[in-house]
Amino acid sequence: MFKILKKEELGPGMILMEIEAPYVAKSVEPGQFVIVRVDEKGERIPLTIADFDREFGKITIVFQEIGKTTHLLNSKKEGESIVDVVGPLGNKTEIESFGKVVCIGGGIGVAPIFPIVRKLKSKGNEVISIVGYRSKSYVFWEEKMKRESSNLLIATNDGTYGEKGFVTDILKKVLSSNSDIRRVFTIGPVVMMKAVSDLTRDRKIKTIASLNSLMVCGMGMCGACRVMVGGETKFTCADGPDFDAHVVDFDSLAKRLAVYKEEEKVSFDNWKESEKV
Amino acid sequence: MSINKIQTRMKEQLPEERRKNFSEVPLGYTKEEALIEASRCLQCLTRPCINGCPVQINIPGFIKAIKEENFEIAIEIIHESDLLPAVTGRVCPQEEQCQVVCIMGKAGEPVGIGRLERFIADWDLERRKKGEVRLPKKAEPRGKKIAVIGSGPAGLSCAVDLIKMGYEVTMFEAFHTSGGVLTYGIPEFRLPKAIVNEEIAFLDKLGVKRIFDYLVGRTSTIEELFKSGFSAIFIGSGAGLPQFMHIPGENLGGIYSANEFLTRVNLMKAYKFPDYDTPIKHGKRVAVIGGGNVAMDSARTALRLGAEHVYLIYRRSREEMPARLEEVIHAEEEGIEFLLLTNPVRYIGNENGLVQQVECLKMKLGEGDVSGRRRPIPIEGSEFKIDIDQAIVAVGTNPNPIIALTTKGLKTGRHGEIWADENGQTSVPGVFAGGDIVTGAATVITAMGAGRNAAKSIERYIKGELT
Ligand SMILES: Cc1cc2nc3c(=O)[nH]c(=O)nc-3n(C[C@H](O)[C@H](O)[C@H](O)COP(=O)(O)OP(=O)(O)OC[C@H]3O[C@@H](n4cnc5c(N)ncnc54)[C@H](O)[C@@H]3O)c2cc1C
Ligand SMILES: Cc1cc2nc3c(=O)[nH]c(=O)nc-3n(C[C@H](O)[C@H](O)[C@H](O)COP(=O)(O)OP(=O)(O)OC[C@H]3O[C@@H](n4cnc5c(N)ncnc54)[C@H](O)[C@@H]3O)c2cc1C
Ligand code: FES
Numbered sequence: 160m161f162k163i164l165k166k167e168e169l170g171p172g173m174i175l176m177e178i179e180a181p182y183v184a185k186s187v188e189p190g191q192f193v194i195v196r197v198d199e200k201g202e203r204i205p206l207t208i209a210d211f212d213r214e215f216g217k218i219t220i221v222f223q224e225i226g227k228t229t230h231l232l233n234s235k236k237e238g239e240s241i242v243d244v245v246g247p248l249g250n251k252t253e254i255e256s257f258g259k260v261v262c263i264g265g266g267i268g269v270a271p272i273f274p275i276v277r278k279l280k281s282k283g284n285e286v287i288s289i290v291g292y293r294s295k296s297y298v299f300w301e302e303k304m305k306r307e308s309s310n311l312l313i314a315t316n317d318g319t320y321g322e323k324g325f326v327t328d329i330l331k332k333v334l335s336s337n338s339d340i341r342r343v344f345t346i347g348p349v350v351m352m353k354a355v356s357d358l359t360r361d362r363k364i365k366t367i368a369s370l371n372s373l374m375v376c377g378m379g380m381c382g383a384c385r386v387m388v389g390g391e392t393k394f395t396c397a398d399g400p401d402f403d404a405h406v407v408d409f410d411s412l413a414k415r416l417a418v419y420k421e422e423e424k425v426s427f428d429n430w431k432e433s434e435k436v
Numbered sequence: 437m438s439i440n441k442i443q444t445r446m447k448e449q450l451p452e453e454r455r456k457n458f459s460e461v462p463l464g465y466t467k468e469e470a471l472i473e474a475s476r477c478l479q480c481l482t483r484p485c486i487n488g489c490p491v492q493i494n495i496p497g498f499i500k501a502i503k504e505e506n507f508e509i510a511i512e513i514i515h516e517s518d519l520l521p522a523v524t525g526r527v528c529p530q531e532e533q534c535q536v537v538c539i540m541g542k543a544g545e546p547v548g549i550g551r552l553e554r555f556i557a558d559w560d561l562e563r564r565k566k567g568e569v570r571l572p573k574k575a576e577p578r579g580k581k582i583a584v585i586g587s588g589p590a591g592l593s594c595a596v597d598l599i600k601m602g603y604e605v606t607m608f609e610a611f612h613t614s615g616g617v618l619t620y621g622i623p624e625f626r627l628p629k630a631i632v633n634e635e636i637a638f639l640d641k642l643g644v645k646r647i648f649d650y651l652v653g654r655t656s657t658i659e660e661l662f663k664s665g666f667s668a669i670f671i672g673s674g675a676g677l678p679q680f681m682h683i684p685g686e687n688l689g690g691i692y693s694a695n696e697f698l699t700r701v702n703l704m705k706a707y708k709f710p711d712y713d714t715p716i717k718h719g720k721r722v723a724v725i726g727g728g729n730v731a732m733d734s735a736r737t738a739l740r741l742g743a744e745h746v747y748l749i750y751r752r753s754r755e756e757m758p759a760r761l762e763e764v765i766h767a768e769e770e771g772i773e774f775l776l777l778t779n780p781v782r783y784i785g786n787e788n789g790l791v792q793q794v795e796c797l798k799m800k801l802g803e804g805d806v807s808g809r810r811r812p813i814p815i816e817g818s819e820f821k822i823d824i825d826q827a828i829v830a831v832g833t834n835p836n837p838i839i840a841l842t843t844k845g846l847k848t849g850r851h852g853e854i855w856a857d858e859n860g861q862t863s864v865p866g867v868f869a870g871g872d873i874v875t876g877a878a879t880v881i882t883a884m885g886a887g888r889n890a891a892k893s894i895e896r897y898i899k900g901e902l903t
C-alpha cells in the first residue's frame with residue numbers, strides 16, 4: 160500500500176498528490192513515470208513523476224480528472240492509501256549542457272516538464288519555458304516554473320491570463336527571435352506536441368516529445384503502448400516515453416488513444432451513478 | 437483382473453456450455469476414478485516415466501501410494517521434486533514427457549500420470565484449505581539474504597528451496613501479484629487462479645518475503661541489490677517481451693499481442709468489466725495468429741468473451757502446431773475455426789484506425805528447417821481477405837531485456853536470453869538465472885527445475901564451493 164501524504168487542488172479538476180514511495184523516490188530521474196492502481200478492481204494508469212524527495216521517500220504526481228480512474232484517485236483523501244505504485248518506469252530524459260533550450264508544457268503537462276526544466280537549468284542551460292492553459296483558473300506552478308526558467312512565457316486559450324492563444328503562437332515568436340535554440344522539449348496533448356513538432360522541423364531543431372500512449376504493464380511486456388517512430392514500432396514505456404518528435408506518427412497515436420472511448424464512457428457513467436447513491 | 441487398455445476418462449464441461457464460461461474445462465478425477473487409473477500402472481522395473489519427467493518425479497512411487505490409498509505419502513513423494521503439482525498436473529505436456537515413454541502406451545494408452553498428479557495435488561489443496569498444513573522443515577538460519585527476481589515457476593521454486601535451506605529470501609515482483617505466467621498468462625478455464633494462489637500462499641507461510649511493484653533494472657539495479665545486503669541473486673524474469681510480425685497495419689486499434697490480451701483478461705479481470713475497471717474489446721470476428729499454447733489460450737478466451745467466429749491462423753499444418761494436442765482438441769471442440777497453411781500479410785483498418793480486415797496468403801510446406809519442421813512457403817497469388825474486428829498476435833515472446841540492459845557484464849544470447857551455465861550461474865559472480873529468461877519461452881516444469889537447480893548452486897556458491 161502506498162500512502163497519500165498530501166493532497167492539493169491546483170485548479171479545476173487538477174490534483175496534486177504526494178505519495179510515499181521510497182523505492183521510486185530513490186532512483187527516479189526527470190522524464191520517468193509510475194503506473195498507479197487505486198484499488199483491487201482498478202485499472203493501471205501511467206502518471207509522470209512531477210517531483211520527488213529522495214530523503215523523505217516521496218514522489219509528487221499531478222493529474223487531471225478525466226475518466227473513471229482519475230476520479231477514483233481523487234476520491235482518496237490525505238492519509239489514505241492506494242494499492243500500487245510501480246516505478247520509476249521509462250527512460251530518463253536525456254539532459255546535457257545544450258546551451259539555449261525551450262521547454263513547452265500544455266495543461267497538466269506543465270507538471271511533468273517541471274523536473275526537466277530544473278535539471279536543464281542545473282546543467283547550465285538557458286531555459287525558455289512556454290506553458291499553456293485553458294484559462295486563468297487553470298494556471299498552476301507559475302512560481303515554481305519561473306524560479307527554474309530563464310524566461311517563463313504563459314498563454315491561455317481565452318486570454319484571461321498571459322498571452323491569448325496557444326503555446327505554439329508564443330513558440331513561433333521565440334523561434335524567430337532566437338536563432339540559437341539547441342533543443343525543444345514538449346509534454347502535453349497530442350495535438351499540441353504535433354503542432355510544436357511541425358514548427359521546429361523545418362528549422363531542424365531537435366525536438367523531444369514525451370508520449371502518452373495507453374498502457375497496461377508499463378514495463379515492456381504487453382505492447383499496448385506501441386507507437387510508430389521513424390517507420391518502426393516502438394514501445395512507449397520501454398523505448399520511451401521520450402522520442403524524436405519529428406519522426407513520431409502522432410496521427411496513429413491519437414487514434415490509438417481513442418480505441419476504448421465507448422468502454423471509458425461506460426466506466427465513467429457507472430462511476431457517476433455510484434457516486435450519486 | 438485384466439487391466440484397462442485405455443485411460444480412465446476425466447469428465448469435462450461440455451463444449452457447448454464451457455465456451456460461454458471461464459470455469460475449468462476438465463473436472464478432475466473422483467477418488468474411485470483415481471484408484472482405477474492408479475491400478476493401471478504396472479510398476480514396471482525400467483520406470484521410463486521418471487526419466488521422461490524433466491524434474492524426475494518418482495512417478496511409480498506416488499502412483500503406488502495412490503493405489504494403496506496412502507494419499508499423504510503420494511503427495512510427499514511428488515513434493516520432493518515438484519512444488520506446484522496442482523499446476524503441473526494441469527499444464528505439463530505429459531504426452532511428450534512422462535506418458536510418451538510409459539510401457540502401457542505400447543499396447544494401448546499410457547497411464548494418465550498428469551491426471552493422477554492433479555488428483556492428489558487437489559486432494560492436498562483441499563486439506564490445506566481446511567487448515568491442515570504441514571510445513572516442511574527449515575534448516576538452521578544461515579544469516580544470509582538472497583534476492584529472487586520474478587515470481588513465476590522459476591522464482592517460486594528457487595525461493596522455496598532456499599528458504600528451506602535456511603536462507604532469508606526476498607522475492608521482487610514487478611506486478612502486483614505472484615505467479616508470473618501462471619497468473620497473467622494461462623487462463624482461468626485451464627488453470628484456476630484460486631489454485632495458483634493456494635500454492636503460492638505456501639510461500640508466505642514458509643516466510644518468504646514478497647515485495648511487489650518492484651521492477652528490477654528500474655526500481656533498483658542488480659548492483660544496488662548487492663549493495664543493500666544480498667549475498668546472491670536469482671533472476672527468473674521470464675520471456676515476457678511480445679513479438680510482432682511487423683506487417684502493415686499491425687498497430688491498428690483492436691490488434692493485441694497475446695500478452696496484452698491475456699494480461700487484461702487474466703490479471704486485470706477485464707472479462708468482469710465494468711465491475712473491474714480495465715476494458716477489453718469483445719471482438720465478434722477474431723483472428724488469432726499462431727499455433728502454440730498461447731494462441732490456443734487466446735482463441736478460447738476470445739470465444740468466451742462472446743466472439744461469433746474465432747479464426748486461428750497458422751502458417752504450417754496441424755501436425756506442426758507446437759500447442760499441446762489436448763488444447764488443440766479442446767479448441768476444435770469449442771468451435772475455433774483453424775485456417776492452416778495460412779499467413780497474414782497485412783491488416784486493413786477504417787478511418788478511425790480500427791482493424792476491419794486481415795489479408796492472408798496461402799502457404800505450402802517445403803523442406804525441413806533447422807527445427808526439423810517443414811518450412812512454410814507462400815503460394816503466389818493466393819491472397820484472400822477475412823473480415824475481422826479484432827486480432828491477437830501470438831507468434832512468440834523473447835526474454836525481457838530490462839535486467840540485461842542495466843547489469844554490467846551480464847552475458848546474453850541472440851534473443852536477449854541471459855546466459856547461464858549448467859549450474860545456473862551467469863557471467864556475473866553471485867548472479868544466477870533460470871527459466872524462460874535463460875531458455876526462451878519453454879514450459880512450467882522446466883522453469884521450475886531450473887529454479888531448483890539454481891537454489892542448489894546458490895548454496896554451493898555461499899559455501900565457497902562455486903567460484
Ligand atoms: C507516460 C505517461 C505519463 C502520463 N502522465 C500524466 C500525468 O502526469 N498527469 C495526467 O493527468 N495524466 C498523465 N497521463 C495520462 C493519464 O494516464 C490518463 O489521463 C489516465 O489514464 C486517464 O484515466 P481515466 O480512467 O481517468 O480516463 P479514461 O476514461 O480511461 O480516459 C479518458 C482519456 O484519457 C486518455 N487515457 C486513458 N487511459 C490512458 C492511459 N493509460 N494512458 C494515457 N492516456 C490515457 C485517453 O485519451 C482517453 O480517451 C500520462 C500518460 C502516459 C502514457
Ligand atoms: C498463455 C501461455 C500459456 C502457456 N501454457 C503452458 C502450458 O500449458 N504448459 C507449460 O508447461 N507451459 C506453458 N506456458 C509456458 C510457461 O508458462 C512458462 O514457460 C513459465 O511460466 C516460465 O516460468 P518463469 O518463472 O521462467 O517465468 P514467468 O512465468 O514469465 O515469470 C516471470 C516473472 O518475473 C516478473 N518479472 C519480469 N521482469 C522483472 C523484473 N525486472 N523485476 C521484477 N520482476 C520481473 C514477471 O512479472 C513475472 O511475474 C504458457 C505460457 C503462456 C504465456
Ligand atoms: S505498456 Fe505494456 S509494453 Fe508498454
